[in-house]
Every structure is written in structure tokens, then in C-alpha cells.
Amino acid sequence: MGKPEYRSPRHRNVSIKSRPLTKPKTTLVRSSANVKVVVRVRPPNDRERTENNRVVVKVVDEQLLIFDPKINTQSFFYHGVEQKGRDLLRKANKDLQFMFDRVFGFNCTNEEVFENTTKNLINSLMDGYNCSVFAYGATGAGKTHTMIGHSDNPGITYLTMAELFKAKQALHTERNFELGISYIEVYNELVQDLLNPGAPLQLRDDGRYGVMVAGIKVHKIENPQELFMLLAQGNSNRTQHPTDANAESSRSHAVFQVYIQMEFKATREVRAAKLSMIDLAGSERGSVTGYGGARFAEGANINKSLLALGNCINSLADGQKYVPYRDSKLTRLLKDSLGGNCQTVMVANVSPSSLSYDDTYNTLKYAMRAKKIKSQVKKNVVNVELHAGEYVKIVEELKKELEKVKAQLREKVDEKKVDPKLSMQLSKVIEDRKKLLDRMYNVECSENMVMLRRQLKEDADARLSGLFTDTSKKEEAHRRLGNTVGRFHRQEDTLKNELTNIKLAKIDLENKTVELAKKHPEIGQMIELENERLFKTESQYQASVDLMQKKCSLLEEELKSRASLLEKTCKMLQSCYLQLKGHGFATDLLCQEYQSLVDHLQGRKHITWDSPVDSGLSSTTSISLNESEVIPVMRKFNNENLNFLNNTYVMDSPKPKVKVCAEELMAKVYKTPNAIKKRKDIVHPN
């Protein structure tokens, strides 16, 4: 059976070139795409059918609808004569035509909506683009029905996820996948985890996935059934209250997000993408909900965030530079869904009834504005060149941000006159957290380097049998390399332990920060800003560590292929050498060169003693040291400057040559003129 073909993403006015999967390097592809806007008109409900009202939305075809269409009224006769003028007692119909990417009428099913909206997004996700879908409309217009649906009639969230699993299955031979989901709600300007209800959560900007909810628990899922259970669990925690317009009205904005990480097995390219499915709370007037008090305040909050959303849509549609995303939690959350790095589908749900005349008209106007938005889409590919190139820019941005945060903090401190002791206490905790992050980064880098160096030694060990002609020397070399490999293993263990301890200490300090915020709400804002800054630093570090791991694994692959080539060459060389030697044709020079090659392939380094002073060795004596011997000497020689763990020569040059002045070295190491005699016991001249 042939593999399904995944094409480039569909979106209007877009020219994203699909790249062959085999190409290891991927450059950044940016393009602009319009938000795809579709309208779904639900069938009239019992109340709308029985009461004295009419249908105000007429679906003409798959793209066109007429709002408040003209009615063919019966002719009006006066004294038996047909009157031409219109009935002045009746309000004129608006008869407005609206064109959308797609219009779904009464009889359309959730499957049809899915086929024509989110199904194509799967291709984009597989290509590493972020995608968002949100349902907008008045209370009872059918948003939840479209997005979530019921177990016997699943909505587009479930159908999209089922399609995503199909794509994952089809591509599993060439890519490794990791899928995680989260489900949150924004209610009364507070963000709540619907799968683990608890304290409200904060929003953060993340380099890789865009806007993220700090502290959110991401659940790994393996099949769509697990998803359905989680959706049901989350929905049961969602804030719902009956309104006049809808007995099960959702009073919060629900955001379901899927994080996808894909690694190409052949090239090790990693792509990350995020799918957000958002079921917005209904926009309504107080009179529609029919409740006062708390429900009215709740409605005001919903309207406030939807108004903020409307303002953002207007600014984006007009192509303005400043977009007021920060006006509400909802718009912050949708930042990358509307104008950012995202392909977006907006489903505008409307009721056909004249009872919802104003709401429907507003929704259609909203949707028309949204059609004008152009977003910048880019692939989320972990790209070596991109990271290197953008590094300076990132640092500059971070510096600016830091200055801004510092200024804000100063303002806040002045404003609220925070107790200086408390302020110092907070600074100390934050400073300690920063130090821990730095340390964590260094340790992770060191661990990678040690791993790579161990790999090099193991390769050297594997090559030995191909060259040695003397068994005792071979065993001696095996032993020496074995010791070095063992030492590297121990260092790796130590670094791993240190990393665990750092992580524990980090959690401890984070808890301390939370406690401080609880005890002293007056510094809550300061803490939030600091947390945001630390989170950003950590994301940057993580990206660097990921990059380093990627480089190391590439290097490892390259080394493996070279090692196998070298092994074959060595075997051949050994056989030639033995034949020459057996027939008495091997000259002294050839034997010396062969021996020096053996040393070299063991990873032994040559130190040339350049000292003109009589130090017990001739001024140009060349000695050979195993690395385990070189390093302690070098360490003593320059204890402060030589941090061999961070020494990058392994990455830059696989054949380092260490040249030191003998007298200086000995004087520094032993601080005695007879030093060289003591040193002889560990030197192995060849």
C-alpha cells in the first residue's frame, strides 16, 4: 500500500515551497497568509420556530450568504388597484451580501465542516507550522457544537486529532513523534488548567511555541480515544451557566492545545508545531442572558475580552503596527493565532433567527474584518544557521527587555514603597535562581562534551587491534584507554548527579518565590516580571543545549564513519608492514613512523620540550603522553585557565598539538629544578 502523500499547506495568497524531506538543512520559510474565515448557520431551535420570528440568514451557495434578505411580500391592493410603493409600516430589509471562504448551511454536519476547514491544517502541522482554529459567535450560536460536539457527534477538535493520528501513523517509519495536549479556560480574566484545576496560571512568551501558559501540565496522548476522555474531563470542569439563550451556555473561553514534536530519522531535523483549538465564550447583551448580578458581571468580562479581540482584529485588518494584545488575557493567548506565526481558521457561528438579529449582524461584521488579517507564517524548524545568525538579535532583544523590566520594577518599587528588607530577600532568591540556571547550562554543556570525548576514546580503543604487532603493548594500550574511558564515565555520572541536585535546588527556589508572592501580594507583579525574565533565559539556554546536542550527534555520526574507514585502512597497513618486516625490507625510519602512527591513533599527544636549558633531557626531546597524564600536568600548569571540560578543541580540531616550554612547565608543576627526574616515572617515551 502506498504512503499517503502530504502536500504543502493550503492557504490563500501563499507561496510556501515544499521542501524534499531528505534535505538536511532547512532554511527559514516565511510567508503571509490570510486568516481563513468560514460561517456556520445552525438550524433554528424549537423556541425560534414557534415564536413569531423569521429566518434572517439565507445561504445562497458555498461562499455567499445574504443577511436580512428582502422578502417577497404579497402585493398590496387599494380599491382593487395594486400599489407600487413599499409598505411604509414595515422596516426595510438590509439585504446584505457576505462572501466568505466557505458558508455552511443548516444541514451541514461536523464532518463536512472538518473536511473543509481543519483537515488541511494537518499538512501544515506536519510541515512545522503553528495552526489555530477558533469559534466565534453569540451565545447559543453553535460554537461548542462545532468545536467539541458530543460523543455520538464529535466536533472538529476530535476529528482533527483523529486525522493527526492518521498522519502520525503514516509517517512513523520516517519520523519520531511526540504529542502532548493541554486544555485551559479563561474565565473572568483568570487562566485555569481544565485538566488539573488549581490556582490560576500566568501567560509567558516562549521562543519555540509562541505564547505559553506557565506551569501548565502537558498530557502525552497515544490515541484519539485518550483525547476524548481528556476532553470530556476538561469540559466537565469548564464554567457553564444556563442563560436565556442557551441552557448549557459556556461562560469561559476554552483553549485546547496540541504540541507536536517531530524528529526526522534520516536527517535528525527537528520540527515543532502547535495546534490551538479555541471555543470562545458567547458574546451577548445582558438582556439575552436574562440574569443580573454575578452573571451580568461575568457577561461584562466576556464582552471586555471579546471587545479587546475586536480591537486586535481591527488593528490587524488595518495593517497597524501596534496591536493591543495585552488588553486582555484572551488576546494575549491568541496573539500568535491572529497576527503571529500561525495559520488560522475562524469559524463564525450564527443563529438564523431574527431573535438574534443584532448578534448575527455583529458576528458577520467581525468575521468580515477578520478576513482582512494577514499573518506571517514560518516553519518551526530547529535550524543551525538560523540559531547562529539570530543569536545576536536575540541577545539584543533580551537586553532591551531586561532594561524595560528593570525600569518597570523600579517604578513599581517606588510606587508601592516595598519594604527594603523584603525587596532584598526577593532579589536574593531571584539572583540565586539565575545562578542556578547558569550552572545548569554549564553542567549540561560539560556533560555533552565529556560524552563526546568518551566516544572518541572508545573509538581509539576499537582501532588498536588493527595496528599493534606486539600483544603486550596492545594490552597495555587497551588498559590505558580503558582507564580513560572509565574516568570519563565517572565524570559523566558526577555531572548527572550535579544536574539532578541543581534541578532540585531550582524547584526549591521556585517554591520559595511562590510562597513570597502568596505572603506579600504587593510584590506579586515584581515576581511575575522576574519569573518571565527567568523563563526566557531558561528557554534560550535550552535552545543552546539542544543545538549543542544536535551538533554532538552529527559529529558522532561523522566520527563513526571515519572510524570504520580507519579500521579497514589500519588492517591493510598492518598486513603490509608485517610483510615488509618479515622480508627484512622495513627500514628504521619506517618502523619509527609506524610506531608513531600507532601512538597517534591511540589518542596520545606529543609534547615537544623546547627548553634550551639543560633539564636532564635534550632541548628537543619529544615525549609521548597519554591524555590521562597530560591533563593532570596541564591542570597544575594552569589550574585557573584550563578548564578541560569546556575545552572545545574536540569540536574544532581532532588533532591538537600541545607545545610547552619544559623548564617553565616543570617549574610550575614541581617548583624544583630536579623536577624532571620525578616526572620520568610517569613518562612513556616510545
Ligand SMILES: Nc1ncnc2c1ncn2[C@@H]1O[C@H](COP(=O)(O)OP(=O)(O)OP(=O)(O)O)[C@@H](O)[C@H]1O
Ligand atoms: N449545527 C447544529 N446542528 C444542530 N444543533 C446545533 C447546531 N449548532 C448548535 N446546535 C445546538 O444548539 C444549542 C446551542 O449550541 P452551543 O452550545 O454549541 O452554542 P454556543 O455557541 O457554544 O453557546 P455558548 O456560547 O452559550 O456556550 C445546543 O443544544 C446545540 O446542540
